[in-house]
Amino acid sequence: xxxxxxxxxxxxxxxxxxxxxxxxxxxxxxxxxxxxxxxxxxxxxxxxxxxxxxxxxxxxxxxxxxxxxxxxxxxxxxxxxxxxxxxxxxxxxxxxxxxxxxxxxxxxxxxxxxxxxxxxxxxxxxxxxxxxxxxxxxxxxxxxxxxxxxxxxxxxxxxxxxxxxxxxxxxxxxxxxxxxxxxxxxxxxxxxxxxxxxxxxxxxxxxxxxxxxxxxxxxxxxxxxxxxxxxxxxxxxxxxxxxxxxxxxxxxxxxxxxxxxxxxxxxxxxxxxxxxxxxxxxxxxxxxxxxxxx
Numbered sequence: 001x002x003x004x005x006x007x008x009x010x011x012x013x014x015x016x017x018x019x020x021x022x023x024x025x026x027x028x029x030x031x032x033x034x035x036x037x038x039x040x041x042x043x044x045x046x047x048x049x050x051x052x053x054x055x056x057x058x059x060x061x062x063x064x065x066x067x068x069x070x071x072x073x074x075x076x077x078x079x080x081x082x083x084x085x086x087x088x089x090x091x092x093x094x095x096x097x098x099x100x101x102x103x104x105x106x107x108x109x110x111x112x113x114x115x116x117x118x119x120x121x122x123x124x125x126x127x128x129x130x131x132x133x134x135x136x137x138x139x140x141x142x143x144x145x146x147x148x149x150x151x152x153x154x155x156x157x158x159x160x161x162x163x164x165x166x167x168x169x170x171x172x173x174x175x176x177x178x179x180x181x182x183x184x185x186x187x188x189x190x191x192x193x194x195x196x197x198x199x200x201x202x203x204x205x206x207x208x209x210x211x212x213x214x215x216x217x218x219x220x221x222x223x224x225x226x227x228x229x230x231x232x233x234x235x236x237x238x239x240x241x242x243x244x245x246x247x248x249x250x251x252x253x254x255x256x257x258x259x260x261x262x263x264x265x266x267x268x269x270x271x272x273x274x275x276x277x278x279x280x281x282x283x284x285x286x287x288x289x290x291x292x293x294x
């Protein structure tokens with residue numbers, strides 16, 4: 001089995017189309033098809049179901065995809081590790097993050113990284129914490145800044161970065177704005193909520209807290225953007241339970257404490273692969289944060 005066969009397989013699986021994959025890889029379509037057939041012969045299993053419009057993975061193809069991605073990521077890390085020993089950091093830094101992550105100035109951090117390592121290509125994508133964990137574990141991301149959604153595994157480890165409590169945000173004219181005492185989930189049971197997609201860290205924290213209190217809530221307005229959430233609150237269309245630092249982004253809103261709120265309820269972490277699989281670029285970025293990454 002050759003690495004190029006795995007590279008070709010992953011490209012076709014991602015594009016679900018031989019022509020598009022061939023264009024991306026800068027190879028001929030006939031050469032790409034021959035490469036996939038060679039891989040299927042070696043594995044003695046069809047990897048794709050081919051139609052006139054697209055290709056889809058077979059069960060064998062789905063089983064191979066994650067392993068192929070992981071192998072290619074490890075090969076890339078090996079090349080980068082040798083370059084790092086030689087005193088030059090090259091390759092790619094693939095970073096994932098939730099929006100407005102607490103304790104991590106992502107833009108400034110990447111700017112500092114680029115100044116120190118100009119030969120490294122930076123790739124950034126935003127997503128929810130659950131998806132980011134899957135991407136790091138599968139080797140598609142070098143690291144991610146997220147909220148803790150699971151315990152460490154053989155394929156995924158975490159480094160704690162910051163913690164803060166969750167608070168209630170509302171419009172100054174909302175009835176809760178004049179509430180004189182810390183709020184509990186039960187006090188908020190009948191409110192209309194603005195919140196994020198269920199995969200986002202803040203949403204997971206809030207869902208867990210309300211479930212633990214036995215309180216059912218209505219998320220009527222669901223967004224995938226922090227400033228979109230704040231805009232809806234600014235129009236007094238609902239309330240939100242969010243990490244405390246969100247208040248700094250919109251001074252016009254009223255912040256209310258949650259009763260017995262855990263000071264570290266919202267924990268920001270860096271998600272990384274196992275120590276031996278962590279790329280030199282990921283180690284360098286963590287070094288700029290002043291955090292040990294193994």
